[in-house]
Amino acid sequence: MALDDETVPLLSADEQDEQDQHGQPGPLAASISSTTTTDTEQPKAVMMKLDSTHMNDPKAAVEVSAGEIGEQARLATNTEHSLSFADAISLYRHAAFWAIFFCLGQMMTAFDPQVMGNLIAMPAFQHDFGYLFNGEYIISAPWQTGLMMGGPIGQVVGSLSAGYPLERWGRKKTLGVCVLGTIGCVFIQFFSQALPVLIVGELLAGLVLGFYAVITPAYASEVCPVALRGILTANINLFIVIGQLLANGVCAGTQSLNSRLAYKIPFALQWLWPAVILLGLPFAPESPWWLVRQGKLAQANKALRKLISAKADVEPTLAMVVKTNRIEVEMEAGSTYRDIFNKINRRRTEIATGVYTVQVFSGIYLIGYGTYFFEQAGLPSDKAFDMAVGFLAVGLFGTCLSWVLLIYLGRRIIYNVGLCILIALLLIIGLLDCVPHLIDYPGVIWTQSSLLIIWNFFYNLTIGPVGFTILCEISATRVRGKTIAFATAVQAFVGIGMTIAVPYMINPDQANLRGKMGFFFGGLTLVCLFWAYFRIPETKGRTYEELDIMFERNIPTKEFRTYRLET
Template sequence: MSLAKSQSASEARAEHVSEPEHDINNTKGWLTWSAFCYMVIIGLSMGLYGYDNNFAAPLVQLPLFIQKYQGPGLTFTLSDMLPRQARNLNLLTPVPLVGAAIGTFIAPAGMRRLGRKKTMIAAYSLLCTPGSFLQLFAPNMAALVVGRFWNYVGISILTTTAPLYLAEFVPADFRGRAIGFCFAGVAAVGVLATTVVWGTEKIKDERQYMIPLAIQAAVPVGLCLLTFLIPESPVWDIQHGRLDAARRTLLTLRNNRADMVDAEISMYQAADERTQASNFWHILDRENLQRTLSAGAILSASQVGGQILILTYATVILVASGVGNPFEITVIISSLQFLGTVIGPFLVDKAGRRPVALVGFTILLLLNLAAGSLGAAGLTSETQRLALAAVFILFGFFNAVSFQSLCFVLPTEIASPALREPTMAWSIFWSYTTAVITTFAVPQIMSADAANLGVKTAYVFAGCVLVTIIWAYFYLPETMGRTVAEIDEMYRIGLPMRNWRGYSCESSNVANSEKADLADV
């Protein structure tokens, strides 16, 4: 090597001493058992939402629960059930979601001041556990609703914190799978919830509904204890100047890959310097508005894609329609949801965000149309009723593969690092707001003394999914494997979302060029 070239190389190294000398995308061999266990514990934090979301509908169908909390003498024939039960469902389902909407405003402040770990511990110990025990020992409907409201404030904080926590634990090319495992935790606990209610339905005393409620109270206690074992988010440590703690955590999470650790610390430090002065409402500034709207849109769209009708009220509809073994079918739906949450994250990270979204949403559109058509046909034959059950089962699977595998990934990816907490809170808030409106409206739309659409309500959601497909084509970005710098660059230049996949980012090219120059030294 010539003296001139040697001097040039030395100068280059001096100029770029703060830059990582290794390719941040070279992530082979990073995953360890400890990192995997941490991800499982964080993913299971979403399980409280999964348990409640899956056991509430079959729980309100249990005869002894009906007698205690909804009044004696209530029958569940198709003509009598929906008009009378709609009032109780509007207390038991939408009202707690108001508490969830409130929780989204608490989460960002907690995450920034306390960190991800302490925020989750506080949600378990101060909100979810007391709320669950109040439900367990509730003497009447009012106390039950208050318990559910209190519990959902904590659940909301967990669902806002957990995806962000996971996104900061893993490399860019593993984000889809890691955050997707949040919903795998949701679905796994959902299977447990529906199976428990199915099993207790045969008990002829108060244990019929007390056992599901007791398990709901025990879960946050166990998860809270497990959370003490997890390290704090390395990104939060970097943002608060705790570089030594961040480096120790990242070395544990990256299998002592010092090259990856140094590259990630440099990347997050640079990103934090660019966006240091940020508050909650900066998410609505002109340069951040498109990111904010896209992050919120995917979560809100998931609430109007049909899951409220077909999943939340599945047992109610199956009982009312005269489908045989409705509790067993609910267990099958939950099991297929779990399978979808296992397959979906791998597809999201291998095939990409946009293909999974566009294909999955199209299938959901067809399933909504099928459910509406079966409702229009009257569900008068056993074949039609079995077909409706099959549609519900397939919907649970494809909804998990598409919406549930994507809706918590994108808000963590497309937000600038300094605005991740408020962007995630904004997205979750509008998701719960949409859910409140939808869960309040569905019983009224279905009710025989109101719109009387019954299962034909699925046509309404089919229209919503069609709008979502059009939106996704134009505004859903392809963020698979992209770093923070690459996402920032593509937003900055206004690159159309449909062109993101094949675009070669300047920031990536510069990093690789610098790496090649240094390798010549």
């Protein structure tokens, strides 16, 4: 929306999009220069500057110039750059809490598929749903595929469907509806007595989980300052690992039961997290970025006051949000699925989708089949479950250590070095499996299992959490929800392929590759490393406004870290 000297009313997000299609957007450079000139040199604009004495009246406002907005936004940008991690925690502790609270939804996206992956290796489940093969009950590869594919298929549909309600009704209301959906889906899983019914339950659950996978990163990236953004978005990976660890721990505790409770208890525990979310959700503030896009600046101001310490001034932060939104309108960033592929957003969509999909190509699906992998490698069932719990505990430790790396190191170097380490570990696992007659060398079996645990540690130290950080930071704010939704759908679609392939590669009645799967995932990860080196820029320490400018100017990948913006 071009700004001129005439005073115009503040437009809603839909009205701004409509005017963008008919008006002449001003150059981005003019928008940026407005932050450094005086008020008399500014074109006039209108924003809702909220007075603390009128907080209960959303319509209470005074007109201010674009120069004042720019000056306030510049103050907020400088403040964010100067904040230390300790200061940011002190000022934004409420924002950190609510970002973590929303991660409970992401934990459910990990718990459900991890439980299903464990059930395939659970004797009671195998007995009730499997068939005899060489004197033992197993779940056939086709049924394994069906059980494990319900989630990814549902997530493709769910994540793509999340974009509209997320922007229409906001992050908070959408999360509430999803939680109610989860409660219903768990009923189907808990009471199912046949594989087809269970697959339907997994499919519907996956659809709802696809919403969580979009809501959590969108919200976490919009409520925290630059100093905390890396850790709080990487926190998403922490809750995924926690969900997987809880699933493995519960299954390890129930797998010795000789009744249906062995697999019904893990299903029933999925009712716990929706209850916790429903209790806390009424008190959660909505995303101020979403409120600004809706033209609800009074509510955005109120939300910021809930997120930021009372001793901090929220007006500069609100001005920065307003100014960033205005810049993206002028850049014609848009707000639809079609807009994530336009010229200004195409590169950002590619990077967001790439970093998320690399997680699948690098071998993340081995985590879901961890227990089964250990069994097929030659470990006894009880030892395999114990190893799977330790496997994820190490991953949890790695994710926590990633916070230190994110404070001191850039996203790009952590991601690329992480890929190099994963490639080396996967290839060694594959080579060890080439030793003939592994049964005669039990030490090799334990070595392979230990290397897979080390692989999980480095995955969760590097590309696991950092991938979520880049995913959240890289997209334009006006299309963030839809960019994350598209990236999630692509990752889930690739996951469908892996869900089909992995059982056939690992099952004893099929390819029976065991550790040789390291060659498969190691080769894919090598290709990912080449892409990441040339395409993933450094986003550490950059505000969303700065990232908008740098992508608009098409700054080369390697220059992002050192590029200086005029202030």
